[in-house]
Amino acid sequence: MNIGHASEKSGLPAKTIRYYEDIGLLKPDRSDNGYRDYSMSDVHKLRFLQRSRGLGFSVEECRQLLALYEDKERASSDVKSIARTKLKEIERKITELRELQHTLQHLVAHCHGDQRPDCPILESISGTADA
């Protein structure tokens, strides 16, 4: 599969896909003509990268997450501990997104023109009533 097709399937621009290859996140086969040739597995990884980058994980964290998957045959205890650390982070992110969600919902539902600058959303928007 050429890069254009892989780009469509993964949601990542071709430029970004080539960049990910440059920094060693994946290395697709090459066809005889020199074109990159992406397998389904490559596309899965790209889609995974597209998602996890969009969720605020750094490229290095994504590299770890990919390694988790790729090294699962050995599944050593450190691999599991990384996974558990990431799971904690994911839970935190979900919690924070829920709070952001509630804040915006409140904004849409209750703050319609008659709110003063001291709206309680100001207090809740940061997730800390005190700070």
Add this chain to the structure above:
Amino acid sequence: MNIGHASEKSGLPAKTIRYYEDIGLLKPDRSDNGYRDYSMSDVHKLRFLQRSRGLGFSVEECRQLLALYEDKERASSDVKSIARTKLKEIERKITELRELQHTLQHLVAHCHGDQRPDCPILESISGTADA
């Protein structure tokens, strides 16, 4: 409140806080000595930025979200529509995080050394069974 204190409270490095000021995300008061002086409201905004950046929103999206809050007095229909768009995005992010969570949980629970490279996690890790 000086920048060091605001940094502690918001979780953002002082460098980043100054950068956010440079690009016009907030403008704290200045004390007589020229030091930046952060209000509680400023710290709330910083904490909000810290969170939403970590959740994969771009600085420009964060600017919009902050504006949502700051312009809530007028609460025009476009403000609400932006909020609704962001709510959709937040829901998507939550869904994706849940899927990532399940994948990692599966990895920790079931893939312990006896998995072949064609582990079904490969299929599910990208969130698309087909692709």
Add this chain to the structure above:
DNA sequence: GGTAATTCTTCCAGTAACTGGAAGGTCAAG
């Protein structure tokens, strides 16, 4: 078969969002 458009290649420069470090001013403690 010819040729024009599309898609691919590499390379190099630019942007976004920080991040580190130098050079120097301010301030609280001893």
Add this chain to the structure above:
DNA sequence: CTTGACCTTCCAGTTACTGGAAGAATTACC
């Protein structure tokens, strides 16, 4: 009144892309 922590600005470097040029390969059309 000096030492050390914290602040200032400025400029350079890093990360993670992103755009564009120049050229080769494929596909689409006559």
